[in-house]
Structure formats: structure tokens, C-alpha cells
Amino acid sequence: MIGKKHKNYLFPSLQDARKRLKKETEQIRYTLPVHLVGIGNNKKYLIKTYGCQGNLADSEKMAGLLETLGYRGVIDEKEADIIILNTCAIRENAENRIFGELGRIKTLKKYNPNLLIALCGCMPQEENVVFKVLEKYPQVDIVFGTHNLYLLGEYIYEAYLSKEKVVQVYSKEGDIVEGVPMKRAFSQKAWVNIMYGCNEFCSYCIVPYTRGKERSRNYHDIIQEVLDLTRSGYKEVTLLGQNVNAYGKDFIDINYTFADLLFDLNKTEIPRIRFTTSHPRDLDNRTIEVMALQGNIMPHLHLPVQSGSNNILKKMNRKYTREKYLELINKLRHYIPDISITTDIIVGFPGESDEDFTATLDLVDQVDFEGAYTFIFSPRSGTPASKYEDNIDYTTKKQRLYALNKLVNEGYLNGNKRFEGKTVKVLVDGFSNKNNNMLSGYTEHNKLVNFAGNETIIGQIIDVKIEKAYTWHLRGIIE
Ligand code: SAH
Ligand code: SF4
Ligand code: F3S
Numbered sequence: 001m002i003g004k005k006h007k008n009y010l011f012p013s014l015q016d017a018r019k020r021l022k023k024e025t026e027q028i029r030y031t032l033p034v035h036l037v038g039i040g041n042n043k044k045y046l047i048k049t050y051g052c053q054g055n056l057a058d059s060e061k062m063a064g065l066l067e068t069l070g071y072r073g074v075i076d077e078k079e080a081d082i083i084i085l086n087t088c089a090i091r092e093n094a095e096n097r098i099f100g101e102l103g104r105i106k107t108l109k110k111y112n113p114n115l116l117i118a119l120c121g122c123m124p125q126e127e128n129v130v131f132k133v134l135e136k137y138p139q140v141d142i143v144f145g146t147h148n149l150y151l152l153g154e155y156i157y158e159a160y161l162s163k164e165k166v167v168q169v170y171s172k173e174g175d176i177v178e179g180v181p182m183k184r185a186f187s188q189k190a191w192v193n194i195m196y197g198c199n200e201f202c203s204y205c206i207v208p209y210t211r212g213k214e215r216s217r218n219y220h221d222i223i224q225e226v227l228d229l230t231r232s233g234y235k236e237v238t239l240l241g242q243n244v245n246a247y248g249k250d251f252i253d254i255n256y257t258f259a260d261l262l263f264d265l266n267k268t269e270i271p272r273i274r275f276t277t278s279h280p281r282d283l284d285n286r287t288i289e290v291m292a293l294q295g296n297i298m299p300h301l302h303l304p305v306q307s308g309s310n311n312i313l314k315k316m317n318r319k320y321t322r323e324k325y326l327e328l329i330n331k332l333r334h335y336i337p338d339i340s341i342t343t344d345i346i347v348g349f350p351g352e353s354d355e356d357f358t359a360t361l362d363l364v365d366q367v368d369f370e371g372a373y374t375f376i377f378s379p380r381s382g383t384p385a386s387k388y389e390d391n392i393d394y395t396t397k398k399q400r401l402y403a404l405n406k407l408v409n410e411g412y413l414n415g416n417k418r419f420e421g422k423t424v425k426v427l428v429d430g431f432s433n434k435n436n437n438m439l440s441g442y443t444e445h446n447k448l449v450n451f452a453g454n455e456t457i458i459g460q461i462i463d464v465k466i467e468k469a470y471t472w473h474l475r476g477i478i479e
Helices: 053-068 092-105 127-136 149-162 207-211 219-231 258-266 285-291 310-315 322-335 354-367 394-417
Strands: 004-006 009-011 027-029 044-049 082-087 116-121 142-144 166-168 176-178 189-193 236-240 272-276 300-302 340-347 372-376 423-431 438-443 448-452 461-469 474-478
Touching (some): 044 053, 053 189, 053 236, 092 127, 142 149, 149 166, 219 236, 219 258, 236 258, 258 272, 258 285, 285 322, 310 354, 340 354, 340 394, 354 394, 372 394, 394 461, 423 448, 448 461
Parallel strands (some): 009 166, 044 082, 082 116, 116 142, 142 166, 236 272, 300 340, 340 372, 448 474
Antiparallel strands (some): 423 461, 438 448, 461 474
8 A cells, every 4th residue: 555545646644654564675776757858947946955864865866856857956936946845744843834834935926827836755744734735735736755756757747737736645665766866965075875764663753654664775875875975075974864773674685784884884985974863772882893993983973862761761662771871872982982972852751750851851961962952742643652641731841941951051062162272173064154254164073163264175174273162163273
């Protein structure tokens, strides 16, 4: 079953999306269909991306596809012939923002009656979103999900031809599609998908429903992509997966894990390797040992803990304990002494007592995280936790988030302070967002640094002496 049919529409089903029945994953090789050649000639596109790095990488694929059809990118939305919103469903406020944006861009159709508006990514994988769009947002012309973005050209073709709304959302376990052209956003750092989907089913999370089952790309394809990027002058790759530590678990006839992949990439010439996201249950000793080889493997790990209370971790279906998490942190610091560790934390999970929350604060205090993304629990329809009794009032949730953030911000500052007076290596990204006279980039420990410099060094790794640490960034001078 790949979704529900109605008229020409294909609707999603969260219930079908939960299924994990197939062992094998279909491999698809993308080629450009002849009838699509040139359909974007003299036309312009604009993609707005929300959500995680997975979506950023998907948007680069859509940009690549559109360019092969003849489209060119624009920044001014009034000039666009197609606007694509690549959406995120992780929390309700993320969705509300996107609905607001849909309302706003509706008026652009007045300037350009031929403008196509497309909604894709994780939100359309939820049936209630598709129904709401059909009912309340007639300005949307094309709706598709995460499984079929490589068919974008077909949907545009259909939308031009039929003048009818195109709704094509598959709820299925998912394939691996190779050969989709990418137009990368940067020329010095690149996302590299190593796997898709998620099988963890943390009780609060919509991702296993929106992205399908965990499926790993062939490691030859990944290594080749990194080699090609290196040859093109790229300095950094970030390996992407919802749970990179589960890489290879779905291989049927070979035994090749994330640690093997990291080990093989460690031997390549790519100057910097990062990866995200890691899961405490699956981060194994071998991976830590390979990380300890350092070289091009950056000394930073994002390891979401979600809560410091065993009671809550169990209800979240995280499958590790507070003790196991702390043990992992000790091991990481033993093997990679100056590693920077960041995390994700949810407050106000159903049933979270004062003691549970205090346990989270206590864990944050113990671990000395150098950064954390913190969230108030948001019930996602279709997930188990959305049915748990939510017995915490909103004021308490806000107070907990505030108290947690206060502690987390101290961690950010302390993490930055340890580099004051030191010389660090920075990959120069470009001009600083806040100050156009300054350059900015990230250190090996993933710290943002601002410094004065000439644009000719953009894309290079340079030595910067850190003069002062602030909560959110470092200020330095080129050595
Ligand atoms: N696969 C990654 C990222 C998942 S989404 C991981 O496992 O860490 C990023 C973060 O969003 C999660 O780590 C979690 O902290 C948060 N999150 C996910 N679902 C949420 C929900 N329903 N409410 C609030 N925060 C949520
Ligand atoms: Fe969501 Fe958990 Fe999977 Fe992360 S590991 S994407 S939090 S289900
Ligand atoms: Fe959001 Fe989908 Fe990523 S829900 S966080 S865009 S996987």
C-alpha cells in the first residue's frame, strides 16, 4: 500500500507509514525523462527550506533537478515562476509558521498568475495537513512528500498541462534514489546523506512516519561522493542520517557499520568530517575508537539526551538510561579529551514531574554540554505520546524551558571560553550575517568565529587567534 487514492490524488496515511515489513530496499537510478527537457527554460524558481539538515540536502536535490529542467534560481519571490516550501512537521509551531507563509505568498499570484506554489517535505506526509491544504489553501498547486521528490519535474509538467492540483504523497517504507543532480548551497562544505528514514520510533516523534524506514546508502556510493567533493575543492562533509549510528544495520548480505564508514573516510583526503545525528543507544565503542583517530574527524559530537530522568526516557522509548548516557560521555572524554558535546532536550513531556525535570537539570550540570537545542514537548498526531495525558500546564513548561536555557547558556559560554587566547583552525564560510565587514566560519569544535579579513580567503581553512569568547560566538584575528 502506498497511500490512499482519491480522484487523481494520492493521500498519505500515517498508519501505513508506521509499517516496517520489507527487508529489502529498492534502488532507483534517476535519469532525466526526455519529455521534461526544457520545461523550465526562461523560468525561475525559489525554494524555502524549513527543518533539519535532511531537508537542506533535499532542497539541494530539488534545486539540481530544476536546473536540469532549465529553471534558474532567484532570491526575489516576485520574480519566481515556482515557489517550493520544503516543510518540517517536528513541532506544531514549525507547522503554524509554514501555514502562515502559505497565506502570505498567496498574494504573489496577483503579480504572476502563472506562479506555481508547491508544498513538499515532511508536512504533507500527515493526512490532516493535506486535508487542510485542500480545504483552506487553494493557492497550492502541487503537494508531494519525502519519498518522491525526484519526480518533481513530472509534477510540474502535470500541473502546467492539466491546470489541476497535483497531490502525490506516498506513505511507504521508502527507496534509495541515486543520481539525483544536486545544486549545493556552499562550495566549501557539503551535506552527504548516508541513510534515510528512522526506525527508532521515539514516542513523541513524527520522523519515522514522515521519512520511512531506516535504509542505508551503499558505502561505495558514499565514499565516491566524498572523493568527488574533495576533488572539487570541498573542505568539509557532514554525513547525514536521523540516526547515523544505525548505518548498515539494514544491509542483508554484508557486515559494514557506521564505524567502518568513518574509518574508510578517515583515510581520504577530505579535510573535515562531521556527522549528525547520533543516538546514545546505538553509538558503539568502535565508533568512539575511530573518532579517537581524529585527523579529519572533527572533535564535536551532537548526542541528543532528551531527558535526564529514567522514568521519562522510558516513556519516550529512547532505550537507554541516564547512567548509560553518562557512561558514554565518560568514554567519549576518555578517548577524545577535548571533545565538544552538544545535545537536544525536551521539557514538559507528559507526566514529567518536578523530580524528573530536576534530574534533567542535574544531568546538564554534570555533563557540561557546550550547547543544546531545547524544546517544549509538542504532541504530534499519530504518535503514541500524543495520546499520553498531558498534565503539565503551559506556564510550568515555559518556566522549565527558561530554567533549562539559563543553564544551557552557561555551557555555551564556558565551552567558548576555553578557546580564549588559543589559535584555532577555521573554515571560512563567508561574510558574517550580523556584520558585513567581518568574515565568519566554524572551528574544528564547531564554534562560530567572527574575524576581520579579505574575501579571497572564503572557502579556506585558516589559523585564527581567539581574542574573546561570547555566549554565541568567538571573536578572533587572523594569525
Ligand atoms: N534524529 C534526530 C533529530 C530528531 S528531530 C535525533 O534523534 O536527535 C530534532 C529534535 O527535535 C529531537 O532531538 C527532539 O529533541 C526534538 N523533537 C522531536 N519531536 C518533538 C516533539 N514532538 N516535541 C518537541 N520536540 C521534539
Ligand atoms: Fe525521531 Fe527518535 Fe528517530 Fe530521532 S531517533 S528521528 S527523535 S524517532
Ligand atoms: Fe522536520 Fe522532517 Fe527533518 S519533520 S526535523 S524536516 S525529518
